[in-house]
Amino acid sequence: MKTSHIFLLCILGAALLYSVICSNEVGPDDCCFKFYPRRVKKNLIHSYYMTDYRCPKTGAILVTQKSRHICADPNLSWVENIMKSVDESSF
Template identity: 30%
Template sequence: TRPHSPAYMCLLLFFFIMEPAVFVPSECCFHFYVDRLPKNKVDDYRLTIQKYLMQNGKEFCVNPDQRWVKGITNFIDQKKVAELCRSDSKP
């Protein structure tokens, strides 16, 4: 008896090929921006690559282990929650 059918092997090969594309971010940061960024100028962040998007459209790769980076990330999260609460309370 054959342990695996050709259809099963093709399906397995398909998932093996597609798996890296699913979990790899489209952009990578190889160098971190080392200076502090102004908290009030950061508009958003992407967690997978820890890149801050500034209000002027610039992007900076930052080290997620830095205390100031964690502070800005928390600030942005709190701002988003406050905006959601305001939009939910409007009729």
């Protein structure tokens, strides 16, 4: 009887370990590790979104008219102007 309990406990432990290791939630989809060094023209940007809080750097991902993604520092004035312009045009 004790052997079957130990065996069942081992199987349950293995199932729990497997579910933790193989979970799909690994991390954020998009992170900025390097910011684009030059200014981007406002009229080229279609939209933007901020990186996930789990990313090492807070970044603004600017999406161009051609669906290219550019990582930019959201604290720079030109990036703030673009984000403000996009926010105003979406209303």
